[in-house]
């Protein structure tokens with residue numbers, strides 16, 4: 118008889134907490150204090166953001182990096198710099214965070230939702246190709262969960278149709294394909310340093326590119342439309358103050374020192390967890406393409422096929438949580454099903470073509486299936502501990518599987534109440 122589920126009164130697999138996030142220490146304290154005492158708190162006055170931009174650009178083999186206030190604004194600035202105009206169409210995945218789409222709307226353009234590949238959970242190039250129209254001007258692949266998207270195929274489509282490609286690398290700090298860093302594979306890339314991200318300063322974002330003209334445009338847009346050698350009160354394009362601050366820069370310089378070893382650890386633990394739990398019926402961890410040289414595991418994602426596993430996702434999540442394993446089902450809706458898109462509540466950004474635009478007719482079955490019933494997320498900090506931590510996670514999955522009949526009975530009773 119297998120050990121009783123914690124949900125049903127048994128002993129949980131895990132009572133100790135996992136590694137907490139963020140991780141910081143003396144280095145951050147010293148650098149923040151130094152920044153405080155310098156009195157140079159703004160990006161244009163101090164050395165920290167400039168240093169971080171240089172280091173982050175170099176890490177990606179890129180010539181330019183522009184630090185901004187968050188990873189939503191960075192996407193919008195990249196779109197504006199690319200010359201996206203009112204009513205231009207921008208193809209994005211339907212399985213992503215709001216920002217990938219809201220940045221498009223705020224750039225006065227129209228988000229067009231493509232489906233994802235059901236195994237890799239990344240943008241499906243065939244779905245993208247089918248959506249290209251003469252109005253399509255850009256494409257935003259998301260390296261979802263930290264696994265690089267199929268950039269070779271997507272860049273080929275972009276080249277054929279003359280599209281600008283902006284990588285949304287909000288999850289992908291340190292990830293790579295064929296040893297080329299995610300973020301260096303398109304025309305521009307956007308990163309987020311928001312609290313949950315693998316590289317964080319609380320709130321922050323950044324754009325990298327190798328294109329001098331695009332970089333200059335991003336720099337101007339994030340700095341009130343100023344130009345190099347222009348006067349302080351000289352403004353050339355519609356823009357704002359989106360500059361990343363020096364305290365954030367100081368923290369990011371310390372966090373960047375930690376990133377390489379943390380990324381190696383997450384990738385090692387993520388791969389070992391994936392190979393172990395994939396042995397269970399109905400468990401399909403995010404499929405790693407053969408050219409993925411590093412997954413940054415911002416999320417450890419899997420598909421749970423209830424019929425094969427023997428219990429529904431909602432019950433499995435409850436059981437895992439009771440075993441001491443924090444987890445969730447992730448997004449509850451494909452992005453285009455969110456009320457914002459169904460009602461086109463775009464405020465002043467409603468496109469002229471809006472009458473023809475009907476997001477209720479969009480068909481992204483793979484994304485819908487993940488949201489509705491199959492996807493399960495574990496957050497990146499769970500992969501930052503010793504091997505024993507990932508073993509606990511795997512043992513919890515195994516225990517839930519072994520007890521699937523009792524779990525089903527409990528769940529049926531719960532629904533009947």
Ligand SMILES: Cc1ncc(COP(=O)(O)O)c(C=O)c1O
Nearest residue numbers: 187188189214216287309310311
């Ligand atoms: C895929 C994706 N893109 C963009 C963002 C936006 O980043 P920020 O929160 O820094 O604006 C996020 C944040 O969660 C994200 O998950």
